[in-house]
Amino acid sequence: MARALAAVVLTLTLAMLATAAEPVKVVYHVNEGLEQATRAMTNIRNHLSVDPTAKIVVVAHGRGIDFLLKEAKTPSGSPFVTDIDELALRGVEFRICRFTLERRNIESSRVVPDAKIVPSGVAEVARLQSVEHYSYLKP
Template identity: 30%
Template sequence: MDSEHTRRRVLELAGVGTGLALAGCVGGGTDAPASTGDTASPTSEPTETPEETDTATETETETPDPTMSTVFHFTGDVSQQEHALGNVSNLLADDTIDLDDVVLLVNGSGFRLVLAEQTEHAEKLTELLDEGVSIRACENTMERFSATEDDLVDGVGTVPSGVGELTKLQAGDGYAYIKTP
């Protein structure tokens, strides 16, 4: 078959009128036949008709949205604690998001949120822990406050370094980062 006839046959099989030309298609713009190793060369039988393509597309199932993990970073003062806890609660209540894991990491001035003797929000922290939120305190900050794990609200964990934990969660584990007031 000559290359012009081949081009016309390919266009016909693709459902394109024969009055159109495809640039860079079969034969690379010359009348020389395509080499046997050329994957773009047509075959005598199409491997897939347009009808088969449409059917295959219709039967494919949608990929579900991926689950997400989020880390909230709280370094604010006492006046911002309720707002920070509200942000975490709002994310948990959002039914449009498929959450895998939520972490609340406190360091700096935000550390007072998890100190059992200083926080006014121990009950809310316990509720968040019961809902599966992992609450973590920076051990460097604990040292600065002369606090131990016994001084924390029950269930609050510790990490050696708040900034190290944030780095690990974001870069290594793919967590979304939210700086909360």
């Protein structure tokens, strides 16, 4: 009996350690334009400063895609692509909605290189939450 109990305790301990080692996974949902994108970038930097192992995916659709276009500027006038590149080097992934690009007649060549085009932004947010168990944040 004592051996069985010890085996159960060991198994539970190992399971807890394995779970604790997994990174936090978060999807940041951006769909409201440049002001929201600016807040998201600040939130993500802050997030990574306290949890550098976090797995972060930014999904943009609607007006939220504007910051992922090559010509986009921050409120201070600097190119958004600089901030995007910096965060991509830290492991942040950026995804942009193909439906929005098509609806707004925006050529994919205008999208920053670090952004991956996905078929649907809202479907991607839902998939990340339900299939990959990402937490949802909307700045």
